[in-house]
Amino acid sequence: MTDFTDALGAAAALVFGLDASLTEIVMLSLRVSLSAVAIAALIGLPTGALLALYRFRGRFFLVVSMNALMGLPPVVVGLIVYLLLSRAGPFGVFGLLFTPAAMIIAQVLLVTPIIAALTRQVIEDLWIEYEEQMRSLGAGPSRAMPALLWDGRFTLITAILAGFGRASAEVGAVMIVGGNIDHVTRVMTTSIALEVSKGNLALALGLGIILLVLSAGINGAAYIIQHRTKRWHA
Amino acid sequence: MTRRFLMTALLTLVFSGPAGAAEKFITLVGTTSTDNSGLYEKILPLFTAKSGIRVRVVSVGTGRAINIARNGDADVLLVHHRPSEDKFVAGGYGVKRHDVMYNDFIIVGPKNDPANIQGLKSVSDGLAQIAATKSAFVSRGDDSGTHKKELSIWRMAGIDAAKSSGQWYREAGAGMGATLNTAAAMPAYTLADRGTWLKFENRGDLRLLAENDPLLFNPYGVILIDPKRHPHVKAKMGQAFIDWITGQEGQTAIAAYRIKGRQAFFPNAKR
Known part of the structure; x- marks a missing residue:
């Protein structure tokens, strides 16, 4: 049990001491994961909606692959992005490896399938419900799409939060493409892994507690916004 | 209102990186x-x-x-x-x-030393005794310098430890600190570099048992x-x-x- 009380102590000391390197690490974590989720949402929402509304050859295959990609292991994504961004790889000339940009790219690949797959399900369900009505008003899939995305926004926020959870919790991809460089690419999860490897278990767990609290804060904020606006529109 | 504030805060966060991209x-x-x-x-x-x-x-x-x-x-x-x-x-x-x-490298292991290697001058004799008593040994197993050193000592001792992989010989496939964590939890013997060991906080029942063989340079x-x-x-x-x-x-x-x-x-x- 002492490890747990030590961990709480370590977390409290870090937070109340306003540890400068902790602030830096937290800000970088948020910057990387929020950027990745924003980009993934820009790609995933329309992709999911298109898959839900249009019927074409290969759609079944795309839907199944999208769902399967939700389970993509972060280390595999990390490895693929590493090979692409390495100086020996096709995009090596940009020198992006071991930078926050590389970490964002990896997380976009991880999160986009989650947002797209969940969006597809949400929009498809709404379309089943409203198709007849909307068609009678002269709205085909293309005009129905923005309306359905708007109608499903509260559920879609949950899909985006699921994506954020994935991004902020993963360590495998950012470790490989970021390199866990102090002051440059060190984020919450990679510092936790580093402290574990140094045997500083209490400090590692303390950082874990901070990560959990942060995640709870973001989810809480999203929930409050959802409810306020829901009441507004009701 | 809250929403606009949160959106602005979020966008600022996303697009304002730390300066110093031009640093040397x-x-x-x-x-x-x-x-x-x-x-x-x-x-x-x-x-x-x-x-x-x-x-x-x-x-x-x-x-x-x-x-x-x-x-x-x-x-x-x-x-x-x-x-x-x-x-x-x-x-x-x-x-x-x-x-x-x-x-230098050192061999650390459980303080009750089931293979009785403490104080041995020759580290390959030590590993031979660990193998003979089938005492648990955690290997880095990650193709690191330390791992390669460990494998070379097994070869000198004439033991094919890989054959016992999964039994008394455990390949962690991890860094030095993570391997020490594993060894401390089992507890088991392992080969470590002295620097990491000195700094390592989670020793549990592990003790330094063998050192100073020229082979461990x-x-x-x-x-x-x-x-x-x-x-x-x-x-x-x-x-x-x-x-x-x-x-x-x-x-x-x-x-x-x-x-x-x-x-x-x-x-x-x-x-």
Whole structure:
């Protein structure tokens, strides 16, 4: 049990001491994961909606692959992005490896399938419900799409939060493409892994507690916004 | 209102990176053992203060470090497996290997020492006894310098430990610290570098049981990635770092580094 009380102590000391390197690490974590989720949402929402509304050859295959990609292991994504961004790889000339940009790219690949797959399900369900009505008003899939995305926004926020959870919790991809460089690419999860490897278990767990609290804060904020606006529109 | 505020806050956060993208830096890829020992944190700021060049450290096992360096994803390589280092230079990937420092490996294990290796002069005898008593042994199993050293000692002892993998011989496939965590939890024997061990906090029932066999000598080498093969390598700054760490100041800083009052690395650059 002492490890747990030590961990709480370590977390409290870090937070109340306003540890400068902790602030830096937290800000970088948020910057990387929020950027990745924003980009993934820009790609995933329309992709999911298109898959839900249009019927074409290969759609079944795309839907199944999208769902399967939700389970993509972060280390595999990390490895693929590493090979692409390495100086020996096709995009090596940009020198992006071991930078926050590389970490964002990896997380976009991880999160986009989650947002797209969940969006597809949400929009498809709404379309089943409203198709007849909307068609009678002269709205085909293309005009129905923005309306359905708007109608499903509260559920879609949950899909985006699921994506954020994935991004902020993963360590495998950012470790490989970021390199866990102090002051440059060190984020919450990679510092936790580093402290574990140094045997500083209490400090590692303390950082874990901070990560959990942060995640709870973001989810809480999203929930409050959802409810306020829901009441507004009701 | 709240929503607009939150959106603005979010966008500011996303698009305002830390300044200093134009800072001068080199990328050093090196072993987990030097990083976990805390050496870099101590000596690199001295180099940065003098040269204005920051050193970005990526710490992985020697095998992967060499792979990253071969791909040209770093400027300087600092590892500890002489045969791999020589092969790297001979293959045209590195300019030249320089001695930097050394320390030594040790065998740690459960304090009740089931294989009775404490005080043995020969480390290969020690491993032979661990094998004979089928006492648990955790291997790095990650193609690192430490792992390669361990395998060479098993070979000297005439034991094919890999055959017992999954039984008393456990391959962790992890860095030095993570492997020590595993060994402490089992508890089991393992081969560790002295620097990481000195710094390691989660020892549990592990004790230092065998040391000082000449076989356990652990020299580190530093190599500039060859700019002829990878033109983007920051050869000037990389060489400045190598000159510094193998020069008077770097060598003094290495010698002065203490972990809990003990010297962890011994400088041995040739002048």
